Amino acid sequence: MTGAPSHPAGRGAPRGWGTYAQLPAGRTLVMGILNLTPDSFSDGGAHAGVEAAVSHALAMVEAGADVVDVGGESTRPGADPVAPAEEQRRVLEVIERLAGHGVVVSADTKHAQTARAAIGAGAQIVNDVSGLGLTEEMIEVCAAADVPYILTHARGDSATMDSRARYDDVVEEVRAELLQQRERLLAGGVRPERIILDPGLGFAKGGDQDWRLLAGLDRLTSLGHPVLVAASRKRFIGTALARARGTEQVPAPERDAATAVISALAAERGAWAVRVHDVAATADALAVTRSWLAAQSTIDHQS
Template identity: 45%
Template sequence: MNVLDELLPPGNGRQVFYCQPIGRVAGPAAAELIADGQALPLAGGPGAFMAIKLAVRRLDGTIAARSLRLDAVAGWAAARPDAGPRIIAALERISAPRRAWAGLALPAVMGVVNVTPDSFSDGGDRYDPAAAVDAALAMAAAGAAIVDVGGESTRPGAAPVDETEELRRVLPVVGRLAAAGVRVSIDTRHARVMREALAAGAILVNDVTALAGDPEAPSALGAAGAPAVLMHIQGEPRTMQADPRYRSALHDVYDHLAGRLAALEELGMPADRFAVDPGIGFGKTVAHNLAILRGLSLYLQLGVPLLVGLSRKGFIGRLAGGGAARDRLGGSLAGALWALERGASILRVHDVAETVQAIALWRAMAGDGPAGETPV
């Protein structure tokens, strides 16, 4: 019995598996290897991958995994009609190009606009609606394809905000930005806020609870016909960092997001309406965050755009210094490029101009379009 048959024994073709692309190559070599059939594009390129780490979850919840070259996987898939087509379909989702989503050409930068007095990153600098609008307009001018407006802090330990207060904070900002032609995402976990913000001109919802925190959220989104970002969180903001635990953070988060996509599809909302976000820092230790980021390309198997928001997060300071959130730009840019190289479609950031510049250089060096091309 070969390695693949040991992981997915004949007769167990419906077993849950995880297909993480590895053996990443970049630059001109990637195109050559793809042309020779030795590699597949990662999220359409410019990078590629030559192997996968195939994993399955055992009955006791532990993960078994092996790394395999693509040619070995292809030969095995042809001989296993029970499981082979599912592996091939997963590889096709992983290698598929990033297509436009929610009116955004991908990859895209999402700017963060917190209309709050207590957000971890800006300390209430944009609590005044006029200041929030000015900041969002500057982000759009700097290259943000969309700005994410939120009126409730979800930093660790944050208390919930009354929906009426949340609406008072965000609606003037959403309305003015939409009138100015800026694409707006509403960052909320409350159905009422979703409804009113979408009516005021927001084009998508970004929900830290993946539309599970408010029982009316799926119907609110469905009635508006809007797309949404589904984020993973363990617990809720007040308590999420108390003692987060996982059997395998990378795979547990994947299972949660896959489950939310399936549940929403049962409600009549197809997966192509959604993007997913593994929720860096939301109910996760530094070790959990690193495990997710190291295996980030696994989430491409879900077949929907991948959003990553690690900008200014506390784990950067714990790993590399920078006590204040504003002092974590270097780590934020490193994380952003790491995510892009592993197939992320949307980067949610506080420092838009710096991120856009970093992406432009990364794309030029990766051979993704002519130097000087607008990156996002």
């Protein structure tokens, strides 16, 4: 793997990271969200049934998704936990069907048993939001399968995360805690080139902490791992929009345009991928960003 040379997709996105799972290199990728849960914060129950789920996932790929992130347990604050057996009932057939269509699938799970089964069904990436709750079994599963692992910063679980959003310097503390968990992964046999970092926007974050993490994204991209930005429709976006509009709150589906702006800014700052609900809007935003930065690069070389 190479270091992190700049290129038209963003200032610091590492070219070599795009080769994961036959993914394109040289640009920020789009990860489409497929929630197979009845209680997700913005689209719970929207894709009930295998056929509806597969159809929506394929539509996201057609709209520009490079990866489809399939999850069977809501991770919103206050969500009820889901047993691994039920989680697998919701996701495994969908993953198998999508893999059969040649879709690059990420398994969004905190459970090692589900990660193992999802990999067996064709998932090529594990997206684990357990954060400081990362288990040794999950490390063993990902090391043995040699799959890319998304290491998310989080404190506590759905019931306790909001109470743990206390930081003196959120960027530095998130960075330090990610590095701490990275050492566990490396010690457990996960190769460094298989580790992807996610600052965990919305997970044990409150107030302006999510915005500070986005503003400090360079502190994470400089660590030499690809960085995933998962901001889509999250509460901090709704709060900012409500403040600007002078309203109480902005419903989750009305946050997609703002999400696309964040995706474009994250790409400019070197994000490896962005995780979103509205794939088409973000794919367009990233295309415009690439054109802008390519033109800027041309001007810079001429001057």
